[in-house]
Amino acid sequence: MSETEYLKDAEEREEDIVIRAIDVKRHYHGMDGNVTKALDGISLDVLRGEYLSIMGPSGSGKSTLFNMIGGIDSPTEGMVFIDEIDVAQLDSYELAWLRCHKIGYIFQSYNILPVLTALENVTLPMVFAGNSPSEAREKGMAILETVGLGDRALHRPFEMSGGQQQRVAVGRAIANDPVIILADEPTANLDVHTGEEIIELLNKLRDERGITIISATHDMKMLDVSTRILWIRDGKVQRLEERKNLNIEIGRIESE
Amino acid sequence: MMPKQDVIPEQTAVSWPIVMSVSMAGMRRRFSRAMITMVGVVLAIAFLCYMLLNETFVQSMIAEGSDDLNILLQNANVDILSGGGTDQMTVLLIGLTLLTSLVGIINAMLMAVTERVREIGTLKCLGATDQFVVRTYFVESAVQGVCGSALGMVLGLVVSMVVNLKTYGWFALKTFPAGGVVVALLVSLGAGAVLSVVAAIIPAYMAARKQPVEALRVEE
Numbered sequence: 089m090s091e092t093e094y095l096k097d098a099e100e101r102e103e104d105i106v107i108r109a110i111d112v113k114r115h116y117h118g119m120d121g122n123v124t125k126a127l128d129g130i131s132l133d134v135l136r137g138e139y140l141s142i143m144g145p146s147g148s149g150k151s152t153l154f155n156m157i158g159g160i161d162s163p164t165e166g167m168v169f170i171d172e173i174d175v176a177q178l179d180s181y182e183l184a185w186l187r188c189h190k191i192g193y194i195f196q197s198y199n200i201l202p203v204l205t206a207l208e209n210v211t212l213p214m215v216f217a218g219n220s221p222s223e224a225r226e227k228g229m230a231i232l233e234t235v236g237l238g239d240r241a242l243h244r245p246f247e248m249s250g251g252q253q254q255r256v257a258v259g260r261a262i263a264n265d266p267v268i269i270l271a272d273e274p275t276a277n278l279d280v281h282t283g284e285e286i287i288e289l290l291n292k293l294r295d296e297r298g299i300t301i302i303s304a305t306h307d308m309k310m311l312d313v314s315t316r317i318l319w320i321r322d323g324k325v326q327r328l329e330e331r332k333n334l335n336i337e338i339g340r341i342e343s344e
Numbered sequence: 345m346m347p348k349q350d351v352i353p354e355q356t357a358v359s360w361p362i363v364m365s366v367s368m369a370g371m372r373r374r375f376s377r378a379m380i381t382m383v384g385v386v387l388a389i390a391f392l393c394y395m396l397l398n399e400t401f402v403q404s405m406i407a408e409g410s411d412d413l414n415i416l417l418q419n420a421n422v423d424i425l426s427g428g429g430t431d432q433m434t435v436l437l438i439g440l441t442l443l444t445s446l447v448g449i450i451n452a453m454l455m456a457v458t459e460r461v462r463e464i465g466t467l468k469c470l471g472a473t474d475q476f477v478v479r480t481y482f483v484e485s486a487v488q489g490v491c492g493s494a495l496g497m498v499l500g501l502v503v504s505m506v507v508n509l510k511t512y513g514w515f516a517l518k519t520f521p522a523g524g525v526v527v528a529l530l531v532s533l534g535a536g537a538v539l540s541v542v543a544a545i546i547p548a549y550m551a552a553r554k555q556p557v558e559a560l561r562v563e564e
Contacts, residue, residue, distance in 0.1 A: 151560065160469065160556040173351070181473055182352045187556065188471020199466040199559055203369040215362050216471035260470070272560055 105169075106267055106300045107134035107157050112166035114152050114323075126152040127163070128323035136267075137298045139291070141311050144320035151272075153320060154304050158193065158270040159186050171267045188216050192261025192299075194271040198253040200245045206232060206256045207241040213263040228263070235259040235289060251282035258289055262299065269293070271303035275310060284309055312336050363476065366467075367484040374456065378488055381452040385492025385536055386499060388445035392438055393500025393532035400524030401508050401516060408519045416512050442535065446543050453485055453547035457554075464551055465559030474552040481548035482541065489540020490533070497532045501525075 114127040126149045134140055134157070144150035155161035156168055159175055168175045171190050178186060187193075192213075200209050207228050214224035232238050235255040245253055254274060261269050271290065275283030291313050293299050303310055311317055317334065319326040371378045402422055405413055417424055457464070464477060508516040 155557055155560070160560075178352075184468065184471050184473045185352050187469055191469075193466075193469045193559070195466070195559060199462065201369070201463060201466065203373045208365075212467075213470045216473075216476070221361075264471075 104136040105133050106136045106171055107132070107302075108167075108169040109133075109153075109157060110167045110169075112153070112156055112163045112168060114149075114156065114161070115164045125323050127156065129166070130320075130323070130325055131166075132157075132318070132325065132328075134268075134300060134302065135315075136300055137294060138315040139294055139301045139313060140303075141314040141317045142302065142304045142320060143306065143311075143317060144326075148320045149323040150304055150320045152323075154270065154272065154302070157302065158191055158268075159183060184216075188213060189264050190267050192263070192266040192269040194254070194257050194261050194269060194274045196273040196276045198245075198250070198257050198277075200253050200256050200260075202245050205242050205244055206237055206248070206252075206259075209245075209256050210259045210263055213260060217264050228259075231259045231263060232256075234262075249282075250278050251285060254278060254282075254286050255289065258286065258293075262293060262297070265297070266299065268300045268302060271301065271305075273305055273307075274303060275305070275307045280309075283307060287313060308336060360479075363479045363483055367480040367487070370456070370460065370463075370480065371484055371487065374459075377452060377455075381449055382488050382492040382495070384445045384448040385489055385540065386496040388441045388539075389493045389496025389532050389536045390499040390503065391441050391496075392535055393497050393528060394504045395434060395438055396528035396531060397500060397504035397525060398508070400521045400528055401504070401512075401519075404519045404521035404524060405512060405515060408515070410515070413512065413515050413519075416515065420511050442539060446539055449485060449488070449540060449543035450546060453481065453544055454550070456484070457481070457547050457551045460551075461554055461558045464554045465556050468554070468556035469559050477552045477554075478548045481551050482544045485540045485544035485547075486537065489536050489543070492540070493533045493536020496536060497529050500532060501529065 109130055109132040112127055112130045112132075113125065116124040116126055118124060128149075130149075130153060132153075142150055142154060152161065156163055157170070159168075159170055162168070162176055170186060173186060173190075175183070175186070200206075201212070204212070207225065210231050211221075211224040211228040214227060215221065219227070229238070229241060232241050235258050237252060237255050237259065240248065240252065243252075245256070248256070254277075257274075258269075269290065274290070275286055278286065287307075287309055290301055290303075294301050303314075305311065311331075311334075314331050316328060316330050318328045402417070405417060406422075406424055414424060467477065505516070
């Protein structure tokens with residue numbers, strides 16, 4: 089299907105699409121002239137308010153796709169729309185704006201800025217968005233309450249456990265009311281119980297605020313709460329399945 | 345679905361206080377290294393300040409024209425006829441010292457960039473612009489430079505006073521060239537500030553070029 093056809097097709101449909109990837113390719117040129125096709129033509133629609141999990145072995149292009157739909161990498165060919173904005177046409181300032189306002193990132197290793205307190209970490213994106221410090225503080229406190237760290241606002245990262253740090257990261261991700269939260273293996277460094285709490289928190293945010301959550305994960309608990317699961321292999325979509333059609337048990341996945 | 349690019353507003357700068365707090369946080373975290381960098385600046389500027397002060401002192405004493413003082417000056421190997429001007433060798437030495445200190449700051453700042461790649465990536469994911477990143481590095485370097493220069497200035501002044509009092513006794517106070525001293529101090533401070541800002545150019549540029557993808561790197 090050509091791009092114009094695809095766009096027309098989308099207008100006819102009434103679904104609320106947050107991210108649309110159209111035939112996305114990403115090639116890396118090696119030193120010796122080899123071309124690595126990290127992504128080899130992926131088309132994908134992500135609906136508003138859904139919980140999409142991306143799976144795939146390392147080297148499958150999973151991270152590349154993840155970066156692509158997160159506005160932190162741009163495709164060699166094809167188009168990516170994030171909340172109706174064509175990512176390929178943005179300059180570096182506009183990309184920064186997009187990342188600031190539309191997307192919240194959660195990382196495997198938390199990436200909380202050390203030295204800054206929990207509150208400062210949460211307010212930083214708001215400051216980048218141009219909010220006044222007092223506004224940001226007020227909203228930051230409310231967010232910390234939401235993620236269950238109301239009493240730890242002035243603690244610094246080294247005084248917090250991994251789970252608490254990841255909560256700060258979740259708070260930071262939702263600071264500017266993003267449309268999408270991108271979570272890169274958010275539970276990989278946490279124990280099972282803490283991981284579950286983070287998953288619950290993400291799910292709560294999805295229910296209450298309608299935030300779309302996209303995560304790269306191998307955690308069965310995360311797959312369990314997903315709306316859809318996408319398998320990537322060799323830069324292509326291997327399989328895209330709705331959660332309700334899958335039978336997930338801890339330790340294995342089966343198609344019914 | 346038409347692209348709606350126009351929702352993105354014009355570029356606005358993040359206010360300086362925020363830039364300050366982020367770069368201060370960076371320095372506090374690596375306080376000992378910031379200190380070592382600063383010591384380099386302190387020594388270079390102290391040397392520059394000492395040389396400048398000595399020259400003003402000597403010139404002011406030559407202008408005094410007292411015989412007793414001239415004997416002291418001759419004992420101190422000062423060429424009275426040429427006006428006590430600093431020779432080329434000394435100028436070269438000062439230049440080299442400043443250059444060494446410049447390279448030192450550049451090195452330290454580059455390390456700070458490589459060490460903080462993930463942090464820069466994270467900041468960019470949160471919506472930091474290139475301009476913001478550049479500014480934080482300039483502020484960091486400038487703070488180190490200005491603090492270092494101020495300390496170096498004081499150190500240079502103290503050493504120069506001690507040496508001059510020891511060599512020329514009360515003449516050093518009698519002919520105290522207040523105006524010249526102030527100029528020498530200001531020149532030292534300015535040199536330090538310029539040095540640190542120049543040193544930050546390359547590291548800040550490198551930091552701004554780092555991509556947000558770096559934030560996703562997992563540390564081994």
